[in-house]
Amino acid sequence: MHTLLPFVLVLILLTVFLTIWANKLKIAYPILLVVAGLTISFIPGLPIIKIDPDLIFFIFLPPLLFEAAWGVSFKEMKKWWRIIGSFAFLVVFFTALLVAIVTNHIIPGFSIALGFVLGGIVSPPDAVSTGAITKFVKIPKSTQAILEGESLLNDASSLIIFRFALVAVGTGQFIWQEAAVDFLWMLFGGVGIGLLIALIFMWIHKRLSTDAPSDIALTLIEPYFMYWIAEQVHCSGVLAVVAGGLFLSSKRLSYLSSSSRIKGYSVWESFVFLLNGMVFLLIGLELPEIVAGMRSNGLPLSTAIGYVVLVTIVLIAARILSAYAAMLATIIFRPQVAHQQQFSKRRWTTPLLMGWTGMRGVVSLAAALAIPLTLPNGEAFPYRNLILFITFVAILLTLVIQGLTFPYLIEKTKLFVGLENEGELERNTRLKMKTGLKQHVYAFVKEKYEQQYLGHAGMERILKHWEDQSKVQDSSWMDETSREILLDIFAEQRAYLTTLNKEAEFDEDIIRQQIYQIDLEEERLKYV
Structure with missing residues (x-):
C-alpha cells in the first residue's frame, strides 16, 4: 500500500x-x-x-454516467x-x-x-x-x-x-x-429502480436539514446506490443510474439550494x-x-x-x-x-x-x-x-x-x-431570454411589493435596479427586508426560466447558464 x-x-x-x-x-x-x-x-x-474485475464497473461507471446524465439536456x-x-x-x-x-x-x-x-x-x-x-x-x-x-x-x-x-x-x-424475459426485466426494472431510488434521495434532500456539504455527499453516493441495488436484483445498473440521474437533474431546482448547486458542480467536475x-x-x-x-x-x-x-x-x-x-x-x-x-x-x-x-x-x-x-x-x-x-x-x-x-x-x-449563423441565433435567443426575464421580474416586483413597501429605501433601490439595470456601489440599503425580497425575486426568476424551457425556441444549456448566474447572485447576498 x-x-x-x-x-x-x-x-x-x-x-x-x-x-x-x-x-x-x-x-x-x-x-x-x-x-x-x-x-x-x-x-x-x-x-x-x-x-478486481468484479469491482471495475462499480468503481468507475456509476459516477461517470450520473454526471453525464446531469449534463445532458433532457429536452x-x-x-x-x-x-x-x-x-x-x-x-x-x-x-x-x-x-x-x-x-x-x-x-x-x-x-x-x-x-x-x-x-x-x-x-x-x-x-x-x-x-x-x-x-x-x-x-x-x-x-x-x-x-x-x-x-x-x-x-x-x-x-x-x-x-x-x-x-x-x-x-x-x-x-x-x-x-427476452431477462432483457425486459433488465430494461424496465433498471429504469424503475433508478427512479425509485432517485425519489427516495430527493425526499431525503427535502426533508432533512441538509447544507451544501451534506447535499454534495449525498449526490456522490446516489449513483452507487442506484447501480448496486439494480445489479443485486439482476437489472441494468447502467439504466438505473441514467434514469435516476436524468430525473434528479430535471428536479434539481426543487431540492438543492443555490449553494449546493454551485459547489456541487465544482466537486463533480473535479471528481469525474x-x-x-x-x-x-x-x-x-x-x-x-x-x-x-x-x-x-x-x-x-x-x-x-x-x-x-x-x-x-x-x-x-x-x-x-x-x-x-x-x-x-x-x-x-x-x-x-x-x-x-x-x-x-x-x-x-x-x-x-x-x-x-x-x-x-x-x-x-x-x-x-x-x-x-x-x-x-x-x-x-x-x-x-x-x-x-x-x-x-x-x-x-x-x-x-x-x-x-x-x-x-x-x-x-x-x-x-455557416455555423456563425447558429452562433448569431444563440446570441439572439439569449438576448430575448434576458430581456423577457428582466421585464417579467420588474412587473413581478411592482405588482407584489411596490405598495407594501412604499417609501422603503431598499425597495426603491431594487425597483430602480430592475428598471434600468444600474450597478449599486454600496450595500447600506441592504437589510433583512431587502434580502427577503431579492430571494423571492430569484425564486421567481427560476420559475420563469423553468417555464421558458418548455418552449422549443430556447436551448436548455442557455437556460441552465442563466440559472447558474442567478445562483451566483444569491450566493453573493451572503457576503453583502
Whole structure:
C-alpha cells in the first residue's frame, strides 16, 4: 500500500499536467493520457495496479454516467429521440453483430458467443473522448445533443449484449425465450429502480436539514446506490443510474439550494475529471502486461495486431454505414424534415461526422477488465487475453486516428461552414431570454411589493435596479427586508426560466447558464 499510494498520486499529478498540455496543443486529453500510460508502463520496477474485475464497473461507471446524465439536456433528448434511440440500440447491436461475424470467421476457434462478448465490449463510443475533441471545433448544436444523448444509452445496450454473451460462453447455450424475459426485466426494472431510488434521495434532500456539504455527499453516493441495488436484483445498473440521474437533474431546482448547486458542480467536475484521467492512463499501463499474457498463450503479436486493425475498420465502417442509413431513413419516412434547409445543407456531411465520432474509451475498458478469469466450470476463460488486447488497442487506434483527424476533418473540409449563423441565433435567443426575464421580474416586483413597501429605501433601490439595470456601489440599503425580497425575486426568476424551457425556441444549456448566474447572485447576498 505504501508503495502503491505514491505511484497513484504521481499518476494524478501527471493527469493534471498532461491535460494542461493537451489544452495548449488543442488535442483531446484522453489521447495524451493513453500514450503517456503506454510509455510509463515500459519503465522497469513500477508497481502493477490490479483492479478486481468484479469491482471495475462499480468503481468507475456509476459516477461517470450520473454526471453525464446531469449534463445532458433532457429536452434535446426528447427532441431527437428517434436518432438517439437508433444509435444507442440498433447501431450498437449492428456493430456487435458485425464484430461477432467477422471475428468468428478470421480467428480460429473464436465462437459467435465470444464474438458477441468482444462486440458488446467495443461497440459503444466514448462520450468523454468525443466531448474532449469537440471542445476545440464547432459542430451543430443538434449533433452535439445527439452525441450526448446517445452516449448515455449506448453503454446500457452494449453491456446488456456483453452480459448475455458471457452467459452463452459460460453455459454453451442461449435460450431466446429466457433471454427476452431477462432483457425486459433488465430494461424496465433498471429504469424503475433508478427512479425509485432517485425519489427516495430527493425526499431525503427535502426533508432533512441538509447544507451544501451534506447535499454534495449525498449526490456522490446516489449513483452507487442506484447501480448496486439494480445489479443485486439482476437489472441494468447502467439504466438505473441514467434514469435516476436524468430525473434528479430535471428536479434539481426543487431540492438543492443555490449553494449546493454551485459547489456541487465544482466537486463533480473535479471528481469525474480524475476518474476519467485514471482510466485512460490505465489503458496504456495495462497494455504491455496483456501482450505478455497473450504471447504466453502462443499467439504471435503480429497476428493479434492484424485482428485489431480489422476489428477497428469494422467499428468505423459500421458506424458510418449506420449514420448514412439513418439519413436515408429520414429522407424516406420523414420527408418534411429532409426538405428543411438546415437538413438539406448538411445532408451528406453530418452522417460522416457522426460516423467519425466513434472513439472508444471508458466503458470498453471497464467491460474488458470485467471478463472473468475462469468459466463457471473452473476452466480458463477462452481468448481472454486476446479480447483484452483487441479492446485496448482498438481504444488506442480510434483515439489516435479518429481523435487527431476529427478536428482536421471539420476545419479543412469546411463541413459546417455557416455555423456563425447558429452562433448569431444563440446570441439572439439569449438576448430575448434576458430581456423577457428582466421585464417579467420588474412587473413581478411592482405588482407584489411596490405598495407594501412604499417609501422603503431598499425597495426603491431594487425597483430602480430592475428598471434600468444600474450597478449599486454600496450595500447600506441592504437589510433583512431587502434580502427577503431579492430571494423571492430569484425564486421567481427560476420559475420563469423553468417555464421558458418548455418552449422549443430556447436551448436548455442557455437556460441552465442563466440559472447558474442567478445562483451566483444569491450566493453573493451572503457576503453583502
